[in-house]
Amino acid sequence: MDFLFSYLVLALIYVLVGLSTNLLVGIVGIFSISQAAVFGVGAYIFANLTMAATSMPFILALAIAGGACVLLNIVVSLPSLRVSGDYFVVTSFGIQLVASAVFVNWVSGTGGANGLPGIPAPEFFGFALDTPPRYVVVAGLATGLGCLAFWLMMRSPFGRLLRAIREDEIAIAAVGKQVLGAKVAAAALAGGFGGVAGGIFAAFMSFIDPYSFDLDASILLLSMVVIGGTRTLAGSIVGPFVMLALPQILTMIDIPSTMAAPARQFAYGVLLIVFMLYRPQGLVGERL
Amino acid sequence: MSYLQINAVDVSFGGLRALTDCGFAIKEGEITCMVGPNGAGKTTIFNVITGFLKPDRGSVSFKDRALTGMTPQQIVAVGIARSFQNLRLFVDLTALDNVLVGIRHQFGESVFGGLFRPIHTASSQVAVRARAMEILDHVGLADKAEIFVRNLSHGEQKLLTVARLLATEAELLLLDEPASGLSARALEGVMDLLRRLQKDGKTLLVVEHNTRVVQKIADTVLFLHQGHLIAQGTASQITSDPDLAEIYFGGVI
Amino acid sequence: MLLSQLLINGLVTGCILGLIAISWALIYSTAGIFHVAHAGIYTLGGYLAWSLVTHGVPTLPAFIIAIAICALVGAAIQTQLYNRLADRQATPLVILVASLGTLAIIQNTIAMIYTTNILQFPLGWNRAVIGIANNSIRLSYPQILTLFAGAALCLGTICFTRYTGLGKRIRAVANNPFLADITRLRPRQTYTYVMAIASGMVGLCGILVSLDFGLQPYNGVLPLMTATVAVFAGGIGSTLGAFAVALILSVLENLALLVMPGEWGVAIAFGIFIVFMLFLPTGLSSLYSRR
Numbered sequence: 001m002d003f004l005f006s007y008l009v010l011a012l013i014y015v016l017v018g019l020s021t022n023l024l025v026g027i028v029g030i031f032s033i034s035q036a037a038v039f040g041v042g043a044y045i046f047a048n049l050t051m052a053a054t055s056m057p058f059i060l061a062l063a064i065a066g067g068a069c070v071l072l073n074i075v076v077s078l079p080s081l082r083v084s085g086d087y088f089v090v091t092s093f094g095i096q097l098v099a100s101a102v103f104v105n106w107v108s109g110t111g112g113a114n115g116l117p118g119i120p121a122p123e124f125f126g127f128a129l130d131t132p133p134r135y136v137v138v139a140g141l142a143t144g145l146g147c148l149a150f151w152l153m154m155r156s157p158f159g160r161l162l163r164a165i166r167e168d169e170i171a172i173a174a175v176g177k178q179v180l181g182a183k184v185a186a187a188a189l190a191g192g193f194g195g196v197a198g199g200i201f202a203a204f205m206s207f208i209d210p211y212s213f214d215l216d217a218s219i220l221l222l223s224m225v226v227i228g229g230t231r232t233l234a235g236s237i238v239g240p241f242v243m244l245a246l247p248q249i250l251t252m253i254d255i256p257s258t259m260a261a262p263a264r265q266f267a268y269g270v271l272l273i274v275f276m277l278y279r280p281q282g283l284v285g286e287r288l
Numbered sequence: 289m290s291y292l293q294i295n296a297v298d299v300s301f302g303g304l305r306a307l308t309d310c311g312f313a314i315k316e317g318e319i320t321c322m323v324g325p326n327g328a329g330k331t332t333i334f335n336v337i338t339g340f341l342k343p344d345r346g347s348v349s350f351k352d353r354a355l356t357g358m359t360p361q362q363i364v365a366v367g368i369a370r371s372f373q374n375l376r377l378f379v380d381l382t383a384l385d386n387v388l389v390g391i392r393h394q395f396g397e398s399v400f401g402g403l404f405r406p407i408h409t410a411s412s413q414v415a416v417r418a419r420a421m422e423i424l425d426h427v428g429l430a431d432k433a434e435i436f437v438r439n440l441s442h443g444e445q446k447l448l449t450v451a452r453l454l455a456t457e458a459e460l461l462l463l464d465e466p467a468s469g470l471s472a473r474a475l476e477g478v479m480d481l482l483r484r485l486q487k488d489g490k491t492l493l494v495v496e497h498n499t500r501v502v503q504k505i506a507d508t509v510l511f512l513h514q515g516h517l518i519a520q521g522t523a524s525q526i527t528s529d530p531d532l533a534e535i536y537f538g539g540v541i
Numbered sequence: 542m543l544l545s546q547l548l549i550n551g552l553v554t555g556c557i558l559g560l561i562a563i564s565w566a567l568i569y570s571t572a573g574i575f576h577v578a579h580a581g582i583y584t585l586g587g588y589l590a591w592s593l594v595t596h597g598v599p600t601l602p603a604f605i606i607a608i609a610i611c612a613l614v615g616a617a618i619q620t621q622l623y624n625r626l627a628d629r630q631a632t633p634l635v636i637l638v639a640s641l642g643t644l645a646i647i648q649n650t651i652a653m654i655y656t657t658n659i660l661q662f663p664l665g666w667n668r669a670v671i672g673i674a675n676n677s678i679r680l681s682y683p684q685i686l687t688l689f690a691g692a693a694l695c696l697g698t699i700c701f702t703r704y705t706g707l708g709k710r711i712r713a714v715a716n717n718p719f720l721a722d723i724t725r726l727r728p729r730q731t732y733t734y735v736m737a738i739a740s741g742m743v744g745l746c747g748i749l750v751s752l753d754f755g756l757q758p759y760n761g762v763l764p765l766m767t768a769t770v771a772v773f774a775g776g777i778g779s780t781l782g783a784f785a786v787a788l789i790l791s792v793l794e795n796l797a798l799l800v801m802p803g804e805w806g807v808a809i810a811f812g813i814f815i816v817f818m819l820f821l822p823t824g825l826s827s828l829y830s831r832r
Binding site for chain 1: 340359372376377396416
């Protein structure tokens with residue numbers, strides 16, 4: 001039963017990250033391979049804040065983690081999107097690789113390869129979050145808010161502008177609307193979602209290490225959105241639930257433990273190609 | 289005061305000279321047609337006027353205000369908007385959405401408004417949608433508002449490009465081949481629309497290949513050839529000139 | 542002196558980086574595809590050569606066969622995957638995701654077959670070093686090979702694209718695929734040739750690097766990402782520009798070892814990219830081609 005709760009919490013957290021990825025890749029239409037890095041930045045900042053001598057309240061720490069990631073995404077997307085989408089691809093790889101290097105090597109801030117153990121279970125107005133069912137509530141609330149925000153945004157004139165930008169930037173400029181600002185704003189929002197998700201992840205796991213936030217993790221997060229379905233809210237929700245169930249299916253096949261991780265990543269790769277070839281809209285999404 | 293003034297514009301792409309000492313003036317309230325063989329530079333001059341292309345030399349001024357160095361968005365704000373030969377409509381959006389995207393000063397188009405003040409956004413959108421429906425009605429597409437652009441006919445798409453322009457409230461409209469590829473009936477509809485726009489007080493600069501359209505709607509005709517203005521006059525003057533006809537249909541000066 | 546050793550090391554890895562950059566740029570400027578799976582082929586080259594050598598195939602034929610297989614794999618990716626996607630009107634984003642999936646497949650297949658342990662070539666000569674300039678600079682044979690290969694292939698690519706029939710076709714297709722299509726230049730066939738040539742080249746890079754540093758399944762992404770920085774900073778379409786920036790990048794990364802730990806090398810490449818993006822997005826080559 002505990003196992004089911006853990007699956008639920010993780011799936012909900014990944015839905016939040018999935019919203020972040022979907023915003024960038026599905027809605028704005030730029031390829032991002034750094035979502036795990038942003039997720040990680042949020043997690044490490046949250047962990048440092050709550051593990052400090054003067055332990056910070058849960059919500060505040062989450063807000064700061066989210067805010068830092070908003071800034072991070074603005075700093076990253078502003079110069080690169082000014083040039084072209086392909087420049088953002090290179091930047092995104094760069095962010096992911098530099099972030100991984102920081103996570104592994106900046107021992108004082110991140111504990112290095114050994115990670116940060118002992119992240120305290122947060123207290124939420126006297127409501128201690130120390131059992132999986134309670135985490136489900138918190139993760140559910142946060143993700144629910146995230147989904148609401150995503151849905152509101154998509155229905156708003158801002159969402160309409162983003163969809164039009166994705167189709168034809170030149171036509172948008174020709175009707176007098178700014179393109180870069182909208183894209184950077186969407187990237188900033190994506191950062192916020194990712195950072196908050198990272199904070200909740202850190203609180204739930206109580207131990208984080210660089211290997212949850214590396215390039216392979218970014219590939220998994222991308223797969224969740226692509227396979228679930230891009231450009232729709234439903235896709236961001238379905239994807240993580242399906243993809244997190246996958247390793248369970250793989251355990252039914254007899255694979256030596258050293259091969260388990262590569263086998264998983266291999267499976268993600270195959271799924272990505274199969275879906276791009278035969279169902280680019282994912283399970284419940286719109287055409288990427 | 290001159291309305292739209294083009295002065296000695298030069299544009300080259302690599303070795304290709306698209307515009308050479310191109311200059312002309314547009315009078316306010318008129319429908320001016322720009323004609324000339326393919327490659328004469330008509331779309332290029334549109335790109336220069338609307339800020340999509342920087343000229344190597346020369347300048348453009350609108351109501352005595354220099355447009356040099358302005359972004360396309362700033363030029364729309366000043367009052368000039370253009371359509372595209374290949375339409376560039378948002379095919380996965382509805383006709384109404386295409387017009388809505390063009391309407392200026394909408395609350396909720398920034399992430400702050402759209403996300404943090406959804407109620408205010410929704411209520412201000414009521415007026416915006418009404419305005420967009422008015423525009424669609426004006427071009428004759430009111431009943432197609434919720435249809436996706438990919439499902440509209442070619443003629444209806446052409447009308448929609450004009451509607452999207454009207455949303456910007458620009459007073460000078462640059463139309464790149466608004467009548468090409470249309471059936472006779474659709475053609476009549478477009479010409480009617482253009483004349484109605486003139487009555488509404490808009491000034492139109494229209495690139496057109498169809499001489500009948502030119503004859504029917506143009507107050508002034510500009511003949512462009514090899515990036516340079518070589519003739520200007522009324523429609524009957526231009527279309528009855530045998531030298532120009534030879535250039536237009538393939539002769540060389 | 543340590544400084545000159547670092548300089549030479551920088552030039553050597555710069556040649557590798559430069560060749561990865563040139564080969565990747567060939568694909569990017571011709572087919573317009575951001576081919577991340579290129580990193581997988583780089584890794585594949587090394588492992589193929591290693592397998593052949595450890596099964597008794599003589600060194601030179603082993604290397605040639607490995608390069609040939611890389612070329613074939615590259616061509617197969619183009620014809621079986623990218624062409625199919627193009628037929629379905631795939632957006633560049635879809636193609637990029639598919640390329641990423643291909644990379645994951647290649648890297649992890651290698652990891653499953655060969656494990657993630659670092660493997661070394663069982664040849665005697667690849668570990669031998671010679672000393673020059675009074676033994677103040679030490680070069681291994683693979684490093685010397687790399688320097689030659691770098692210069693030769695860089696020059697070769699420039700001449701190839703400028704003077705040979707296929708090379709000119711490649712440039713024509715890169716310039717205007719639509720026109721190329723209707724004038725019977727058959728861009729698809731050109732894309733396949735380009736992929737084959739580029740994949741062979743990067744396979745060779747993988748072999749040269751692994752002679753010195755050993756084999757690891759995930760060793761391709763970082764070099765490729767650094768190489769793309771070199772391509773963009775050097776100016777897309779400029780072979781010499783990409784190669785030059787690659788050399789500069791590598792030398793800087795190596796010299797930086799004097800002042801900071803090696804793990805931060807990636808930050809240098811990335812920092813340079815940011816500088817270029819902010820101040821010279823069209824790359825170095827646009828400086829001397831400005832009218």
